[in-house]
Amino acid sequence: KAGVTQTPRYLIKTRGQQVTLSCSPISGHRSVSWYQQTPGQGLQFLFEYFSETQRNKGNFPGRFSGRQFSNSRSEMNVSTLELGDSALYLCASGGTRGDQAFFGQGTRLTVV
Amino acid sequence: ELKVEQNPLFLSMQEGKNYTIYCNYSTTSDRLYWYRQDPGKSLESLFVLLSNGAVKQEGRLMASLDTKARLSTLHITAAVHDLSATYFCAAGQIQGAQKLVFGQGTRLTINP
Numbered sequence: 664k665a666g667v668t669q670t671p672r673y674l675i676k677t678r679g680q681q682v683t684l685s686c687s688p689i690s691g692h693r694s695v696s697w698y699q700q701t702p703g704q705g706l707q708f709l710f711e712y713f714s715e716t717q718r719n720k721g722n723f724p725g726r727f728s729g730r731q732f733s734n735s736r737s738e739m740n741v742s743t744l745e746l747g748d749s750a751l752y753l754c755a756s757g758g759t760r761g762d763q764a765f766f767g768q769g770t771r772l773t774v775v
Numbered sequence: 776e777l778k779v780e781q782n783p784l785f786l787s788m789q790e791g792k793n794y795t796i797y798c799n800y801s802t803t804s805d806r807l808y809w810y811r812q813d814p815g816k817s818l819e820s821l822f823v824l825l826s827n828g829a830v831k832q833e834g835r836l837m838a839s840l841d842t843k844a845r846l847s848t849l850h851i852t853a854a855v856h857d858l859s860a861t862y863f864c865a866a867g868q869i870q871g872a873q874k875l876v877f878g879q880g881t882r883l884t885i886n887p
Binding site for chain 2: 694718757763767769
């Protein structure tokens, strides 16, 4: 069974640019959630999508957005990048019962 | 607001010794996860605990949950160097949803 796939693995962007990250969940999983990991703030929840609808949202500015497609793949977009957005972005795939959370390899974003 | 605290944050121990990592959470949660993270890598799922008194074991690691005390423990038996990593606990904030609140992580170093 294939795991959670995130692309790209690494990104370098310039301040002010925007970026789109992709996450393909485990086959059959309909929930995709996104997390930001930084040395200073640790792991923080961004948002969760379930059946193409945003079900929960964390405390991040509106520059962070996402969506989910009918095949459960999800994308996360960050606009007007700031240096502080440099982080490891992780997505997690979950089943319908909400008791599973398997993480992808992450996308390491560096903003210069 | 759900908060999760781990202790200790840093742990250095000798091979062959036993130790316990503690995870306290502040409000009711319907599930508790433990993850392992190696440097530069993603989160590897270790255990998910769903009910009071739940105990799960895999190799030298054993996790337990006391929902009344809002406490989970990760016990390491006869530690070996390969268990060196950062260990995170996370609690589910909303029943059935994938919104997890993470602890700060415990950086475990096992010395030969």
